[in-house]
Each structure stands twice: as C-alpha cells, then as structure tokens.
Amino acid sequence: MIMDVPFYDADSMKIVWHGNYIKYLEVARCDLLSKIGYTYLDMMDEGIAYPVATMELKYIKPAKFGQKLRIVSEITEYEPALYIKYEIFDNETGEKLFKAKSMQMCIDAKTGESIYSAPKKFIEKLEEYA
Amino acid sequence: MIMDVPFYDADSMKIVWHGNYIKYLEVARCDLLSKIGYTYLDMMDEGIAYPVATMELKYIKPAKFGQKLRIVSEITEYEPALYIKYEIFDNETGEKLFKAKSMQMCIDAKTGESIYSAPKKFIEKLEEYA
Amino acid sequence: MIMDVPFYDADSMKIVWHGNYIKYLEVARCDLLSKIGYTYLDMMDEGIAYPVATMELKYIKPAKFGQKLRIVSEITEYEPALYIKYEIFDNETGEKLFKAKSMQMCIDAKTGESIYSAPKKFIEKLEEYA
Amino acid sequence: MIMDVPFYDADSMKIVWHGNYIKYLEVARCDLLSKIGYTYLDMMDEGIAYPVATMELKYIKPAKFGQKLRIVSEITEYEPALYIKYEIFDNETGEKLFKAKSMQMCIDAKTGESIYSAPKKFIEKLEEYA
Numbered sequence: 001m002i003m004d005v006p007f008y009d010a011d012s013m014k015i016v017w018h019g020n021y022i023k024y025l026e027v028a029r030c031d032l033l034s035k036i037g038y039t040y041l042d043m044m045d046e047g048i049a050y051p052v053a054t055m056e057l058k059y060i061k062p063a064k065f066g067q068k069l070r071i072v073s074e075i076t077e078y079e080p081a082l083y084i085k086y087e088i089f090d091n092e093t094g095e096k097l098f099k100a101k102s103m104q105m106c107i108d109a110k111t112g113e114s115i116y117s118a119p120k121k122f123i124e125k126l127e128e129y130a
Numbered sequence: 131m132i133m134d135v136p137f138y139d140a141d142s143m144k145i146v147w148h149g150n151y152i153k154y155l156e157v158a159r160c161d162l163l164s165k166i167g168y169t170y171l172d173m174m175d176e177g178i179a180y181p182v183a184t185m186e187l188k189y190i191k192p193a194k195f196g197q198k199l200r201i202v203s204e205i206t207e208y209e210p211a212l213y214i215k216y217e218i219f220d221n222e223t224g225e226k227l228f229k230a231k232s233m234q235m236c237i238d239a240k241t242g243e244s245i246y247s248a249p250k251k252f253i254e255k256l257e258e259y260a
Numbered sequence: 261m262i263m264d265v266p267f268y269d270a271d272s273m274k275i276v277w278h279g280n281y282i283k284y285l286e287v288a289r290c291d292l293l294s295k296i297g298y299t300y301l302d303m304m305d306e307g308i309a310y311p312v313a314t315m316e317l318k319y320i321k322p323a324k325f326g327q328k329l330r331i332v333s334e335i336t337e338y339e340p341a342l343y344i345k346y347e348i349f350d351n352e353t354g355e356k357l358f359k360a361k362s363m364q365m366c367i368d369a370k371t372g373e374s375i376y377s378a379p380k381k382f383i384e385k386l387e388e389y390a
Numbered sequence: 391m392i393m394d395v396p397f398y399d400a401d402s403m404k405i406v407w408h409g410n411y412i413k414y415l416e417v418a419r420c421d422l423l424s425k426i427g428y429t430y431l432d433m434m435d436e437g438i439a440y441p442v443a444t445m446e447l448k449y450i451k452p453a454k455f456g457q458k459l460r461i462v463s464e465i466t467e468y469e470p471a472l473y474i475k476y477e478i479f480d481n482e483t484g485e486k487l488f489k490a491k492s493m494q495m496c497i498d499a500k501t502g503e504s505i506y507s508a509p510k511k512f513i514e515k516l517e518e519y520a
Binding site for chain 1 (some may be wrong): 192
Binding site (some may be wrong): 276 | 408409411412413416441442443444445446447449452
C-alpha cells in the first residue's frame with residue numbers, strides 16, 4: 001500500500017493545525033453542557049442527539065504549544081436549533097485567537113427526524129443555569 | 131493526572147466525527163494544488179504561506195465507514211485571498227454529504243505580513259490549469 | 261474553560277508525530293483485510309470483533325510531509341490470536357522508516373468473550389489469499 | 391479525488407479508538423516533565439530533543455466517553471535513554487485499563503546525532519523531584 005504523508009500530520013512551526021480547534025470547541029461545549037447539567041449522555045438517555053449541522057470558524061492568531069487557552073462558550077439560541085458561539089483567548093495576555101459559531105439540530109436518535117423544539121429537561125436546566 | 135475521555139475520541143454509530151471533515155478538505159486541497167502544480171512545498175520555497183483564515187462547514191448527511199467519498203474542490207478566487215469551495219459526495223449514489231468554503235490569506239512566512247496578491251508562479255500555474 | 265495546547269497538536273519540523281503511525285497501520289491493515297476479502301464489516305456481520313490487544317512500535321527514521329510511504333503488512337499468525345507485522349518504507353529510496361507488530365484478539369462482539377479460533381470464513385479467505 | 395472513510399475516523403460503540411491512547415500518554419508525559427521542571431520547551435532551548443524510539447502498548451479494557459481516567463507515569467531510566475512506563479486506570483473504580491512503556495533517545499536537535507547521557511539540568515531536576 002502506498003500513501004502520501006497527510007499535511008495535517010506534519011504541521012510545522014509549533015503552530016496548532018487549524019483542524020484541531022474543532023476538538024477544543026467540542027471540549028468546551030461538553031464542559032458547558034456539563035455545567036448546565038444536560039450532557040451528551042443525558043441526550044442519549046432521552047433518545048435524541050444534537051449533530052452539528054453548520055460551523056463557522058474564524059482564525060485570528062495561531063495557538064502554540066506552551067500556551068494556555070481560555071475558551072468562552074455561550075448558548076445564544078436553543079430553538080428551533082441550538083446555536084453556540086465560542087471565543088478562544090490566550091489565557092495570559094487576553095489576546096483573542098479564534099472565534100466560531102456552531103448550529104446543532106435536535107434529532108430523534110432512532111429515526112433521524114428533526115425536532116424543532118428543545119427537550120423539556122434541557123430547557124429547565126438552561127433556565128436554572130441562566 | 132486525571133483527565134476526561136474526550137467525546138471526539140469516542141464517537142458512536144460508525145459515523146464520522148464532524149471534526150474529521152477538515153482533514154478530508156485538507157487532503158482534497160493538497161490534491162488540487164498538486165494537480166495545479168503549486169504545492170505547500172512550493173510555497174515554503176518561495177517564503178510564503180497560506181494559513182486558513184476562515185472556514186464555513188455545512189453537514190448534510192453523515193459519512194460512514196465503508197463508504198467511498200468523492201471530494202470536488204475548486205478555487206473560486208485567488209486575490210486578494212484564496213477561496214476554495216468543496217463538496218463531498220457518496221461516490222456510489224452521488225448523494226451530497228457535505229459542503230464547505232475556506233478562505234486562506236497569503237502571508238510572508240517570516241514576518242507574518244499579509245500579501246494581497248498571489249505569487250506570480252501560482253497565477254501562471256492556475257492559468258495553465260484552467 | 262482553560263486548557264493547555266497539547267504537544268501532539270503542535271508538532272514541529274514537518275515531522276510526522278509518532279502517534280500518527282497507528283493510523284497508517286490501521287489503513288494498511290484495512291487494506292490487507294480488504295485484499296484478503298474479510299473486512300471489519302464482515303466481522304461485524306458475523307458478530308465478532310478483533311480489538312487490538314498489544315502493539316509494539318519501533319521508530320527508525322521520521323516520515324515527513326511530501327514523502328510517499330510504502331507500507332508492507334503481513335499476517336504472521338491467526339490463531340489463537342491475530343498477529344500482523346508492518347514495515348513502512350520511503351517509497352522512493354526504499355529506506356526503512358518504521359516497523360511494528362500488532363496482536364488482536366477475536367472476541368464475541370456482544371459478550372466480549374475471547375474466541376481462540378479464527379472464524380471459518382476468515383480462514384478460507386486467508387488460504388485462498390496465500 | 392476519491393477516498394475511503396478511514397476506520398479510525400468512524401469508531402463504534404463509544405469506545406476510545408486504540409490509537410488515541412498515544413495522545414493520552416503524551417499528555418501524561420508532558421504533565422510529568424512539567425512537574426519535574428524540565429519540559430519540551432526546555433529541551434528546545436538546550437538544542438536537544440527526545441524523539442520516541444520505541445513504544446509498547448497493552449490494552450486491557452477499553453476506555454469510554456463519560457469515564458474519568460487516572461494516568462500514572464514514571465521515569466524508570468534516563469541513561470543511556472529515557473524510559474517511561476504508564477498505567478491508565480478508571481478513576482472511580484480503580485480498574486486498570488491500559489499500560490505502556492516508551493523509550494526516547496536524546497538527540498542533538500540540529501545534527502540528529504544520539505547523545506547517550508541526559509542533560510545536566512534534566513538530571514538535577516530529576517534528583518530534586520525524586
């Protein structure tokens with residue numbers, strides 16, 4: 001088998017590869033949902049899922065190894081779909097490095113059908129959190 | 131050291147995690163640039179780089195293991211910045227699974243300063259290719 | 261949320277991060293199983309799985325972006341467990357870059373119990389292939 | 391461009407893909423080196439590097455999303471090469487999930503030549519730490 005070395009596997013200059021930010025957004029989103037008290041595991045229990053439908057990413061300044069990142073995430077809408085916006089800052093200097101917005105549709109995990117309202121339990125948790 | 135298992139490391143249902151599409155876009159972009167005859171290695175040789183500045187992703191239907199993907203990518207503009215649009219299809223059914231748009235700025239690799247015109251050699255290669 | 265930039269997300273010197281080789285081994289293994297005619301999808305159909313139990317990795321020379329890799333993989337034993345050995349070469353110079361050995365146990369996908377014999381269909385395919 | 395969906399991008403059953411453990415080992419190693427007071431950044435400053443030369447991995451029980459992992463790592467030798475052993479436990483039950491051993495060679499970052507002794511500063515830090 002012959003393969004090329006993928007560019008994303010061999011990034012240079014100690015700079016974080018742009019695709020890796022999506023992992024940091026997911027870690028931040030899981031952290032936010034956990035603080036709200038309604039995690040992906042709760043979703044599974046209720047037979048729903050929130051797959052990512054769209055994502056907008058804006059790279060301002062590259063993150064580097066040795067840097068501590070502060071990620072601020074906030075739910076801006078939850079019906080008819082879940083919108084979250086994110087900002088990543090250098091934790092020391094406060095400099096903004098990145099921002100993003102994700103849209104997630106609520107779906108029935110079995111049928112895949114869209115549900116345009118948020119689960120009751122999620123709304124309750126969101127109201128407590130706010 | 132205590133850590134949580136990241137959600138992106140433990141995806142379910144044989145569905146491709148949404149963050150992985152950025153890798154496929156990069157493979158497609160490298161393939162496109164290689165066909166044009168002006169690769170990331172050529173950029174390095176000329177002392178420039180094309181970091182990704184913005185990205186818009188639209189997930190239509192999830193890709194799965196066992197599926198062959200056809201990725202169509204096209205340069206839509208190259209000055210003052212490089213715009214590429216991408217579409218991913220199921221190679222068998224032709225069904226569209228995903229689309230995206232990336233914007234990359236040309237910068238001086240040493241100083242990091244933006245360059246609003248494309249390198250001469252790149253333009254020549256683009257014209258030959260078109 | 262505050263997080264460190266992980267070192268594996270910010271590798272330097274255009275060198276492939278050592279953890280990425282496991283992906284290449286998996287691609288090679290899937291390719292080998294597909295040539296044999298008994299893939300992970302066939303395993304799922306038969307209600308079994310072959311999780312990796314041990315792995316030994318030896319890094320000889322780093323792979324770099326722009327390099328084409330030739331990966332040679334071979335099944336050395338399939339009972340009581342599946343042993344595969346791998347070698348990665350620079351496709352141009354023939355230089356050996358890496359070698360590895362994996363051991364995978366056959367298990368019942370539902371109960372998780374070990375099965376010390378290979379599935380009949382797998383053995384037939386292996387004999388045809390050899 | 392046509393590509394297969396890689397198996398490692400589409401893992402099933404909420405189980406962590408076996409290749410991801412190498413990331414956890416690296417996070418644990420960076421954490422250990424940071425506690426010792428001699429990080430990868432210090433190595434770069436001194437013009438040396440510690441690339442991974444061999445790695446042995448043993449998968450005992452799969453990690454899952456929702457699980458907290460405790461990673462215990464320990465330097466067992468540092469001359470003529472650096473040996474670290476790792477164990478990963480479920481942080482709640484204490485059950486052992488995984489163990490590994492890595493060997494890293496000290497090299498001159500410029501020439502790539504092996505150095506069979508550890509840097510003085512590293513040894514001092516190791517002695518303080520122990």
